[in-house]
Amino acid sequence: MVRQAALLTDLRSIAGAENLRPGSDEFAVDGVTPQAIVRPATVKAAAAVIGHANETRLAVIPIGGKQRGGPGNVPERYDIALDVTALSGVVEYEPDDLTITCGAGMTLAELRKTTAAAGQMVGFDPEIADEATVGGALAADLWGPSRVSLGGPRDFTIGLRVITGDGLITRAGGRVVKNVAGYDLCKLYVGSLGTLAVVTEATFKVQPLPKATRQIAFTAGSAAAACGIASDSLMRGLSLRSAVVTRAEERWRLDIALAGSEAAVERSARELASLAGDGEQETGDSGERPNERPIGVRIAALPSKLPALLEELPVGASFLAYPTLGVVRLRLRDEGELPSLMAMGAIVEDAPPEVKRGIDVFGPEPPALPLMRSIKAQLDPNSVLSPGRFVGRI
Amino acid sequence: MAASLIKDLQSAIGVKYVLHTPEDLLVYEYDATIERGLPEAVVLPETTAEVAAAIRVAKRHGVPVTARGAGTGLSGGAIPCEGGIVLVTARMDRILKLDAANRLAVVQPGVINLDVSRAAAAHGLYYAPDPSSQKVCSIGGNVAQNAGGPHTLRYGSTVNHVLGLEIVTPDGEVVALGGETLGAPGYDLTGLVVGSEGTLAIVTAVIVRLLPRAPATITLLAVFDEVREASEAVSAIIAAGVLPAALEMIDKKTMRAVEPFVNAGYPPDAGAALLIEVEGLEEETSEEAEAVRSTCEVSGAREIRIGMSPEEREKLWAGRKGALGALGRLAPSYYILDGVVPRTRLPDVLSGVYEACERYGIPVANVFHAGDGNLHPNLMFDDRVPGASERVLELGEEIMRLCVDAGGTITGEHGVGSEKRNYMSWIFSDDDLAVMARVKSAFGADERFNPGKIFPTSKGCGEVSSRMKSAIAKIGPGAYV
Numbered sequence: 001m002v003r004q005a006a007l008l009t010d011l012r013s014i015a016g017a018e019n020l021r022p023g024s025d026e027f028a029v030d031g032v033t034p035q036a037i038v039r040p041a042t043v044k045a046a047a048a049v050i051g052h053a054n055e056t057r058l059a060v061i062p063i064g065g066k067q068r069g070g071p072g073n074v075p076e077r078y079d080i081a082l083d084v085t086a087l088s089g090v091v092e093y094e095p096d097d098l099t100i101t102c103g104a105g106m107t108l109a110e111l112r113k114t115t116a117a118a119g120q121m122v123g124f125d126p127e128i129a130d131e132a133t134v135g136g137a138l139a140a141d142l143w144g145p146s147r148v149s150l151g152g153p154r155d156f157t158i159g160l161r162v163i164t165g166d167g168l169i170t171r172a173g174g175r176v177v178k179n180v181a182g183y184d185l186c187k188l189y190v191g192s193l194g195t196l197a198v199v200t201e202a203t204f205k206v207q208p209l210p211k212a213t214r215q216i217a218f219t220a221g222s223a224a225a226a227c228g229i230a231s232d233s234l235m236r237g238l239s240l241r242s243a244v245v246t247r248a249e250e251r252w253r254l255d256i257a258l259a260g261s262e263a264a265v266e267r268s269a270r271e272l273a274s275l276a277g278d279g280e281q282e283t284g285d286s287g288e289r290p291n292e293r294p295i296g297v298r299i300a301a302l303p304s305k306l307p308a309l310l311e312e313l314p315v316g317a318s319f320l321a322y323p324t325l326g327v328v329r330l331r332l333r334d335e336g337e338l339p340s341l342m343a344m345g346a347i348v349e350d351a352p353p354e355v356k357r358g359i360d361v362f363g364p365e366p367p368a369l370p371l372m373r374s375i376k377a378q379l380d381p382n383s384v385l386s387p388g389r390f391v392g393r394i
Numbered sequence: 395m396a397a398s399l400i401k402d403l404q405s406a407i408g409v410k411y412v413l414h415t416p417e418d419l420l421v422y423e424y425d426a427t428i429e430r431g432l433p434e435a436v437v438l439p440e441t442t443a444e445v446a447a448a449i450r451v452a453k454r455h456g457v458p459v460t461a462r463g464a465g466t467g468l469s470g471g472a473i474p475c476e477g478g479i480v481l482v483t484a485r486m487d488r489i490l491k492l493d494a495a496n497r498l499a500v501v502q503p504g505v506i507n508l509d510v511s512r513a514a515a516a517h518g519l520y521y522a523p524d525p526s527s528q529k530v531c532s533i534g535g536n537v538a539q540n541a542g543g544p545h546t547l548r549y550g551s552t553v554n555h556v557l558g559l560e561i562v563t564p565d566g567e568v569v570a571l572g573g574e575t576l577g578a579p580g581y582d583l584t585g586l587v588v589g590s591e592g593t594l595a596i597v598t599a600v601i602v603r604l605l606p607r608a609p610a611t612i613t614l615l616a617v618f619d620e621v622r623e624a625s626e627a628v629s630a631i632i633a634a635g636v637l638p639a640a641l642e643m644i645d646k647k648t649m650r651a652v653e654p655f656v657n658a659g660y661p662p663d664a665g666a667a668l669l670i671e672v673e674g675l676e677e678e679t680s681e682e683a684e685a686v687r688s689t690c691e692v693s694g695a696r697e698i699r700i701g702m703s704p705e706e707r708e709k710l711w712a713g714r715k716g717a718l719g720a721l722g723r724l725a726p727s728y729y730i731l732d733g734v735v736p737r738t739r740l741p742d743v744l745s746g747v748y749e750a751c752e753r754y755g756i757p758v759a760n761v762f763h764a765g766d767g768n769l770h771p772n773l774m775f776d777d778r779v780p781g782a783s784e785r786v787l788e789l790g791e792e793i794m795r796l797c798v799d800a801g802g803t804i805t806g807e808h809g810v811g812s813e814k815r816n817y818m819s820w821i822f823s824d825d826d827l828a829v830m831a832r833v834k835s836a837f838g839a840d841e842r843f844n845p846g847k848i849f850p851t852s853k854g855c856g857e858v859s860s861r862m863k864s865a866i867a868k869i870g871p872g873a874y875v
Contacts, residue, residue, distance in 0.1 A: 096629045097736040097767075098637075119635055147576075154585055155554050170826045176734040178551065178766045178806035180540045180589050181814075181821060182848055183830045187553070187585025196581070208635040235518060237609040237675055263677035300575035304495040325576055326496070347579055362579040367570050371563070371837065372581050378832035391580040 004035045007058070007079065014048045015040050019086070027081035029061055029389075030074040031353035039083040043161065043169055043200045046082060050198065051167030053080055053384045061386045062198040064136030065107060065129070070296065070350025071140045072193045073361050076388025084135050087200050092175070095120055099158065099175055101203040104135030120206040123150035125242075126257075135199045141191030145242035145322040148234070149259070150207075153190050159203030160186045165196070165380025175203050188375065194386040195394055196379045210259035213241065216269055217255045218276040224307035226252040227323035229275045231303065234324050238268035245310065245321040254323075293318055293331035296349040297341055301326045309344075362391045396434075399455045403437055403479070406447035411438040411485070422462065422480045429470035429812050429855050433460070433480040440485045442560060442568055442598040449596065450566035452479050453842070460844045461592040463503065463535025466527040468730055469811030471539060471591050475846030475855035481596060483534045489513050490599065497604045498557060498574055503534025503597050507541075510602060519604035522549040525807070526715065537597050540589030542807030544640040544714075547765040548673070551807065553588040555603045561587060561595035564842045574601055586833070591809050592844040594837040608673035611639070612683040613707040616668045616690035617661060617697040621645055621748070621760075624666035625741040627693035628764045631670065632737065634689050636682050640671040641765025642714055648761045649713065651720040658713035661697070668695075668764065669714050671707075717761040718772070725757065725774035729786050733797030734806035737767040746796045747771050754789045768806035769797065795820070810848045812855035819850050 004022070011020050015038045023034040040046040053060045059077035062084055088105035095118035102111060109130035115121050124137060125144030132142065138160075143152040150156070159173035172185035189197055220226040223245065230243035239260030246253045256272060258265045273281065301309050303326035310321055310328065314337075321328040330346075332338065335355045338348070348361035366372070369392045376383075376394045388394075403412045413419060413436040423432045434457065439445045452459045458478035465472055474480050486502035489510065493499065494517035499510055507528040510521040524543035525531055531541070537559070542551045549555075558572030572584035587595055618624040624643055631641065644652075644667045649660040660667065668690065672682040687698050701707035721728065735743045744760065747769065751758040762770040771793055775782045794804050794817055804810070804817045818827060831849060834840065846855050 094736065094738055096633050096738045098632060099736065141577075151550070151554065154582055155550060164829060168825045168829065170829045171822065172826070172829075174803045174821065176736055176767060176802050176806070178542055178546060178734050178763070178768050179803045180542075180551070180807055180809055181803050181805050182810060182818060182827070183586060183594075183833055184540070184553065184589050185586070185829065185833065187582045187588075188833070190582065190585075192581055207637055211635070235606045237606055239675065239678070260675070261678040261681050263681065264675040267675060267677055298577065300577050302493070302496045302575060304493075327576055347577070366578060366580045368580060368583055371569065371583060374836040374838075375581060375833060378836045379829065 007036050010052060011036055011038055011049065011080070014052055015045045019045070023081065027063055027066070027083070029078055030356055032075050032078045034061070034081040035079050037081040037083055039086050041086050043087060043163070046084070046087065046198065046200060047163045047167050047169045049080065049082060050163050050165065050384060054166045054382050057382055058384065059387050060384055062135060062139065062194045064105065064133030065131040072386070072389035073393060074353055074356050074388070075386060076393070082198060084198070084200065085133065090114055091201060093118075095206070098177060098206050099203055100206050101159070101175060101201060102134060103201055104133060104199045106134045108132050108134065108137060115206055116209060119209050121209050122204045122206050123156040124153070125150065134202050138190050138199050138202060139192065139194045145244050145320070145325065146257070148243070148322070148324040149241050154187055156205045157186050157190055157202060158205055160189055160199055161201035162189055162197035162199050165382065165384045173203065177205055193390050195376060195390040196385065198385065210241070212260060212262045212265040214258045214265050214269060215255065216258070216272060216281065217253060218272070218281060220252045220254060220276070222307070223252055223310040226254040227303070227307045229254055229272065230256065230323040232275050233268070233272055236271065238271055239264045240268070240324070243322065243324050245323050246319065247310070247315070247317070249315065293333050295332040295335060295338070295351040295355055297330050297332065297338070297346040298349050299328050299330070299341065299344055299346045301328075360393065365392050396455060399451070399457065400435055402451045402455070403435055403448060406451050407437055407439050407444040411440070412436070422482070423473070425465045425467045425470060425472045427468055427470045427473070427811070427813055429473040429475070431473040431475050431855055432477065433474040434477050436480045436482060438482045438485050442562065445481065445596055445598050446562045446566045446568055448479065448481060449562050449564065453564065453566060458842055458845045459596065461534065461538065461596050463532035463538070464506070464530050466531045467535060467539060467809065467811065468732065469539070469805065469809040469813045470855060471809050471811040471844070471847065472535070473812060473855060475812055483532060486598065494519060496574065497606070498601060499604060500599055500601050501533050502599055503532060503537070505533050507531050507533060507536060514604050518607050520607055521602055522555055522605050523552045526718070533600050533602070534597055537588050537600055538590070538592045539807070539809040542763070542766070542768070544642055544763060546763065546807070547641055548637055548639040549605070553585055556584060556588050556600060557603055558601035559584050559587055559597050560599035561597055563595055564838045568598070572601065591811065591847050593834060593847055594839050594843065596843065610676040610679040611671060611673045611707065612679050613701040613710045614670045614683060614686055614690070615699040615701075615710045616670065616695040617664045618667065618693075618695055619665045620694070621666040621744060622741050623694040624668050625744050625764065627668060627690050627695065628740055629738050630689045630693050631686055632765070634685050636672065636685050638670050638682070638686065638765060639673040640669070641763070642669040643667070643760065643762055643764035644669065644714055644717060645760040647757065647759035648717050648721060651724055651759065652713045652717055655720050656712040656716045658709070660713060664696075669710060714761065721759050721772055721774065725776060727775050727777040729773040729775070729790055731769065731771045731773070731790050731793055732805050732808040733769045733794055733802060735767045735769065735797050735800040735802035737765065739800040739802070740764060740767055743769070743796050743800050747793055750789060750792050750796070754785060756786060756789055763806070766806065767802065791817075812846050815848055816850050818848065
């Protein structure tokens, strides 16, 4: 506690008393509670907090909307929660430039609202929770089934302002849609789970909102049939926004979201109905309530191999499969099935701390791990940022 | 030059594929830019193992390695600034796998860009990045520079279409990055290596994403009296909620140069033309084409042509695609710039470009990716006139400043290379650049792969000084933009 008191005193002088609180479970990550919670009002103050942590060898975890305490390994250490939600707001938005720059603390709901007012959108998957922040969504590289049409965060993030592990405020990329000046460090930061740098500001490509959207669902007799319809619709150039395959008992279900002009959506719906053949058209939602199960895992496969993989899953399994991406997200009630799924290459996307503690949630070490470690050592030399949470316990 | 270096390279990859005589080396001292640099040896490996072996030899001898694709680069990326070994990927030209069901291909770096789309065509697929040099440029070079092209507007640059890479590190180790399936755990090193201009690793295989061909494509050519009207129409089209597949501008000088060769039917007195392509389902495409047409009319277009069939569309594109070759006939030398501005700043920046060129008395032709705000002013001059090259470089720098001052960047698709390394500090702080340098050292690449590129330095590239300044590329059929 003496240590905590000293830390709070230090942080008070750096970030201001009004932006500081003692640590609490609200900011716990995988059951580890920080000693202090700082909500810096400026990027400079945030950098000073990280700089202080770097000098004193403390661990900082950036926290956004607290939507997903989920991804990553249990942190090795966790002293300071760096709440980025005050670094919010639109920095620059010129709709005709098709770019927007905003603070990392902005929620996706605010981002959607801002761009929608100009008839535009950023390509974050509509399935990502509204309360998630820009910074959190980028750190976790959140994407969903719409990646097939919208791309992922790595595709539409064109500029970042970040703070490195030794407290440098630096920029990567820029504010124009096409830019090959220097290394594209945005790629490194997106999906780095706050282990290389803390994102404080992001610039995204935006695109026009579709004029029409529609949801349709079909049933199919097999995983192959359900996935086949999705793949055929993609090859035909139909207005596919996303495709999700689920299973209820013996029946397979394909949920398709369409987005485009009225006429294109209309035609796509018609062609889909004929592709589905005697597949019954469904109404209502799929009845899936994935969040009742505490463990989330993701398996990636070649799209052509996905149906076989889905057929192998136990009938009661709860999952969402993205046939055009070759990805399935499963929800599990307990860790019993984890070892066999991880042997198939599954990554644990979220799980209670007691489950995470026994495993590396990312599975076997990737071949490029030595390079990744040396990048970490360069950008966060004292392992200040989210230590232990990433691949290979980086 | 160390004879033992040649000998070691020969035993690593075979006598036949190591070039070292002065006359052989001369061919590899240039690309499509102003720079020159003579290597000590050129190697032409055929396999990943041979690449790794050559790199280990280079390491042992302490000489740098510069990778080279087709040599069509426009920023000096393939020039061995500090000599050493040029590693040519031309013999690594096999498509290793074409997996139509999963819409991907695995290719060696020497594969020609267009050959990927040709191979995929039978399956209704294609490789989207289409730099204008796509008939001759290689995928490895595209990856090194993160190449763009006219269709970047809708489909993105090379990095958006690369799923994974096989690389050889400066230590000669072969490492797989990314993969055929999505979401490989770890940092996105694939995305980092794409566009790193051969300074971090040598790429020996590329996993590319293939896209289904759109069911319908319509190309429109809108002719304007004034450049400003045309550049304002660019933003108006975006504001109308249309995101075309491509949105290109061709100015008066370019149209006049092209006309005698391609008979595109450009009116001789027109100020500029926009070439706009929309793609998608037939229904959507015709609606968008109509929106583009009426927007251009409102913006002052005096004539709009619409191409529906492949032949008609090809004809509309002919002027754009033949532009640089035609411009080459107007002057003995030329210098192509590559800058990007936010697209709403296009009208002002373009005026600034014409004004600056006028002031310098240097003719300029603009043919470029207007939808992305990606300018390509082509400065025309005669490098035999004393002082002409210096003035062109000075003007080029002024134009780059205009782009940066407008909130843009110094390169959208050609790369920094050696040409623009000293402009990097205009857009990045010392700390920004220091972080990039740290990433470079994480690869153990300090000055061992493609030295003298990207990072600002007071040193020149290769045999610089007077020779470099007078060596601005001659216009020829090998130049593209």
